[in-house]
Structure formats: C-alpha cells, structure tokens
Amino acid sequence: MRPKQGHLSHNTTAGKKAAPETQLIARAQQGDEEAFAALHEAHKRRVYSLCLRMTGDTAEAEDLSQEAFLQLFRKISTFRGESAFTTWLHRLVVNVVLMHLRKKGLQKISLDEVDTSQEEPVKRDYGEDDRRLIGSIDRIILGRAIAALPPGYRAVFVLHDVEGFEHNEIAQIMDCSIGNSKSQLHKARMKLREHLRRDQRNPRREASHSSGSEDER
Amino acid sequence: MSDQGHERLDDARAACRQFDLDLPAYLEGEDRPAVPAHARECVYCAVLLADLEQATFASHHLPIEEPPARVWANIRARLASEGVIREQVSGWRRWLQHQILQPASAPAGALACLTILSIFLLGPGDSGLKRASGWLSPGAAPAIATASVLGMDKDLLQTLRQMEESYQALEATLDPDLKAAYRQSLGTLDDCIRECLTHCQRQPTDALAHEYLLNAYRSKAQVLASALQFDRR
Numbered sequence: 001m002r003p004k005q006g007h008l009s010h011n012t013t014a015g016k017k018a019a020p021e022t023q024l025i026a027r028a029q030q031g032d033e034e035a036f037a038a039l040h041e042a043h044k045r046r047v048y049s050l051c052l053r054m055t056g057d058t059a060e061a062e063d064l065s066q067e068a069f070l071q072l073f074r075k076i077s078t079f080r081g082e083s084a085f086t087t088w089l090h091r092l093v094v095n096v097v098l099m100h101l102r103k104k105g106l107q108k109i110s111l112d113e114v115d116t117s118q119e120e121p122v123k124r125d126y127g128e129d130d131r132r133l134i135g136s137i138d139r140i141i142l143g144r145a146i147a148a149l150p151p152g153y154r155a156v157f158v159l160h161d162v163e164g165f166e167h168n169e170i171a172q173i174m175d176c177s178i179g180n181s182k183s184q185l186h187k188a189r190m191k192l193r194e195h196l197r198r199d200q201r202n203p204r205r206e207a208s209h210s211s212g213s214e215d216e217r
Numbered sequence: 218m219s220d221q222g223h224e225r226l227d228d229a230r231a232a233c234r235q236f237d238l239d240l241p242a243y244l245e246g247e248d249r250p251a252v253p254a255h256a257r258e259c260v261y262c263a264v265l266l267a268d269l270e271q272a273t274f275a276s277h278h279l280p281i282e283e284p285p286a287r288v289w290a291n292i293r294a295r296l297a298s299e300g301v302i303r304e305q306v307s308g309w310r311r312w313l314q315h316q317i318l319q320p321a322s323a324p325a326g327a328l329a330c331l332t333i334l335s336i337f338l339l340g341p342g343d344s345g346l347k348r349a350s351g352w353l354s355p356g357a358a359p360a361i362a363t364a365s366v367l368g369m370d371k372d373l374l375q376t377l378r379q380m381e382e383s384y385q386a387l388e389a390t391l392d393p394d395l396k397a398a399y400r401q402s403l404g405t406l407d408d409c410i411r412e413c414l415t416h417c418q419r420q421p422t423d424a425l426a427h428e429y430l431l432n433a434y435r436s437k438a439q440v441l442a443s444a445l446q447f448d449r450r
Contacts, residue, residue: 036296040292044284044288044289045281048282049282061284062288066288066292070296074301137272139275139279182241186241186244189244189273190269193269197268
C-alpha cells in the first residue's frame with residue numbers, strides 16, 4: 001500500500017507500529033478496553049473515510065464505520081495474523097459497505113458481476129472533445145463524482161486511487177483477481193472522468209443527477 | 218474525402234485504439250513509451266491522459282475525514298453491553314485482587330478471620346450486634362488516622378475509606394437481612410481494629426499486634442468488596 005498523506009500507514013511507520021499493534025491485538029483478544037480504544041483510534045480515520053467515499057453520505061459513513069468496528073472487535077479473537085491486520089480490517093469494511101449497498105436495493109456489486117470484458121477498450125468517441133478538465137478538481141465535485149460511480153467500480157477506485165492500496169491487496173479485499181481489479185479501476189477512472197466533464201459543463205444538472213438518481217448504480 | 222484521407226483517419230483511429238489499450242498499464246506505472254508518444258501527436262488522447270492523471274492525483278489527495286466522537290461512544294457502549302469488553306477493574310478492586318493474589322497473605326488472612334471469629338463468638342451476649350450499629354461512627358476516622366500514625370499502609374487505609382464511602386452510598390438499597398448481616402460483620406471487624414489499635418499504641422513494638430491489625434483491615438476490605446460486588450450483581 002502506498003503511504004497516504006495524513007494516514008497512519010503501515011508502510012511509513014512499519015517498524016514502530018508493528019510490535020505495538022500486535023500487542024494491542026493480543027490485548028484486545030483478551031477484551032482489554034484500552035486496546036480496543038487504541039485500535040479504533042489508529043484506524044478510525046481510514047475506516048470512516050473509506051465508508052464516506054464509498055457511500056457519499058456522512059450519516060451512512062458513521063453507521064457503517066461503527067458497524068465495521070463492532071464486527072472487527074467481535075471477531076478479533078479469530079484473527080491469527082496470517083494476513084496484515086489492515087488488509088483484514090479493510091476487507092471487513094468493504095464487505096460491510098457492499099452489504100449495506102446491496103440491502104439498499106442497488107445493482108449487484110460483486111466485481112465479477114460487473115462487466116469483466118478486460119480485453120475490450122472502454123468505449124470512446126474519437127475526436128469528440130479536446131477540452132481538458134480546467135484547473136484543479138474541487139474536492140466536493142470529486143467526492144460527488146466518486147459517489148456517482150457504480151458501487152463495484154467505486155470500491156476499487158476508492159481503495160486504489162483514494163486509499164492507496166495495491167491491486168494485490170484489493171484482490172484480497174474484494175475477493176477477485178488482480179487483473180479484474182486493474183480492469184475495473186480503469187473503467188472507474190473513465191467513468192469518473194465522464195462525470196467530472198459533465199459536471200464542468202453543467203454543474204447544477206450533475207449535482208441533482210448525482211444526488212437524486214440511482215440509475216447508474 | 219479521398220481514399221488517402223480515409224486511410225490517414227483509419228490509421229489515426231487505430232493509433233488511438235492502441236493508445237486506449239496501453240493506457241491502463243501506463244497509468245499503473247508500466248513502461249509503455251507509445252502512450253506519451255501518441256499523446257504528443259493526438260490532442261484528443263492527450264486530453265484524456267491529462268484528465269485521468271489530474272483526477273487520479275486529486276483523488277489521492279482527498280483529505281482524511283475525522284469521524285465524530287459519538288462513533289466510538291456508540292461502539293464502546295455496544296461492546297460493553299455485549300460483554301466483549303472485559304470489565305475495567307477500579308482502583309480498590311485492583312488493590313484487593315493484588316492483596317488476595319499475594320501468597321503470603323493467605324495464612325495471615327486465615328489467622329485474622331479466626332481472631333475475628335473468636336472475638337465475635339466469645340464476646341458478651343449481643344455485643345457484636347450492638348457494636349455493629351456504630352461501625353461507621355465518627356470514631357472510624359480517628360481510628361484510621363491512628364493507624365496511619367502507626368505506619369500502616371496508606372494505600373490500604375485510603376482504599377478502605379473509599380470502600381466505606383461506596384458502601385454507605387448503597388447500604389440503603391440493600392435487602393434488610395443482608396444489610397444486618399454486613400453491619401454485624403463490619404461492626405465486629407471494627408471492634409477488632411479498635412482493640413488492635415489500642416494495643417499497638419500501648420506496645421508499638423508488638424509485631425503480632427500489627428499483623429493482626431493489618432489482617433483485620435484486609436478482612437474488612439474483603440467484606441466491603443463482597444458487599445459492593447453483591448450490589449453489582
């Protein structure tokens with residue numbers, strides 16, 4: 001995983017963090033409240049941010065990060081350390097979010113159920129438009145465009161381009177192949193670009209489209 | 218358009234399609250020199266590449282969001298109600314556990330209990346009950362002060378004081394029979410403590426009297442702990 005600014009990345013602090021986190025997990029497995037609190041403190045921002053990017057809604061992100069941590073702490077006695085704790089945690093978070101989105105009646109989310117034709121290039125009308133996205137991308141517009149992505153695309157996009165996970169980690173988290181993760185990411189990026197360009201052409205229409213319609217999900 | 222013109226357009230579109238095929242790998246950091254080379258020649262593909270790089274950069278620099286404090290409060294409450302979190306041991310319970318786990322305290326505790334039992338059984342008539350009614354009388358504080366002067370463990374005395382306050386707060390809520398039983402036990406122990414204190418003041422070098430005193434305090438702490446634990450159940 002690439003280090004992300006402001007994140008408590010296990011790459012940037014690997015040496016210092018590995019041992020204490022192992023100890024914290026061991027203590028949490030004994031039901032130590034301080035260990036639970038410390039693990040929550042260490043991971044809460046990443047978990048909440050992931051939930052927020054995946055849902056685009058602060059209330060849902062709160063509920064989901066709460067649910068994810070509850071599941072984590074209930075299951076922590078089963079963690080044996082075969083995989084990285086962060087990967088384990090994020091797999092759990094992504095599952096919680098995807099389950100939630102399924103319950104909301106949105107389209108099927110499994111990566112394998114989204115278009116998996118990896119050889120076919122993303123459809124593009126050549127010579128259609130030579131205008132670039134202007135200036136820096138506003139974070140609100142970007143957040144809205146991410147939220148408008150189909151959930152399967154969105155999960156891979158958020159994990160890779162926002163959270164900085166590598167494809168092998170995403171494949172583990174999403175239970176899919178590395179090639180599938182790469183393919184979905186590229187399609188997600190192309191789709192995101194469409195949203196951003198549409199937003200730039202007509203901000204009001206895109207805003208109402210993103211918040212009011214679920215037809216793309 | 219002439220045949221040559223159509224041919225050039227077809228070639229250009231073929232190059233764009235190849236660009237599209239190579240683009241994902243290029244964006245993943247793989248070596249695809251044809252991608253930037255084509256982007257230099259084709260304005261549409263150059264725009265696509267620039268847009269994707271810009272969006273990826275912006276996405277990677279989205280800020281980390283801080284969840285509200287209530288998220289942890291809710292998680293903690295749920296874990297506590299489900300029994301996932303082990304009960305935190307408060308100061309006096311931790312102290313008591315430490316005392317109980319000390320191997321040396323076991324025979325001494327037994328000795329103290331025997332002493333207390335003998336005082337209670339051999340005492341005149343219902344004196345135990347009478348004494349019990351005043352177990353937390355104003356005399357208790359000076360007794361603790363005296364014990365402190367005698368060099369008794371300050372942590373022990375402080376813990377006892379806190380436990381007595383906690384017990385006083387909950388005593389009214391106890392079942393009358395249970396309350397009477399605890400009062401009786403505590404009264405007997407207080408009498409024992411007072412006698413030991415008097416003896417220790419008269420003969421400060423009497424090690425056995427000091428030991429009896431210490432064990433009487435420990436026994437009292439155990440009785441109070443039992444009462445406070447009963448309330449929690």
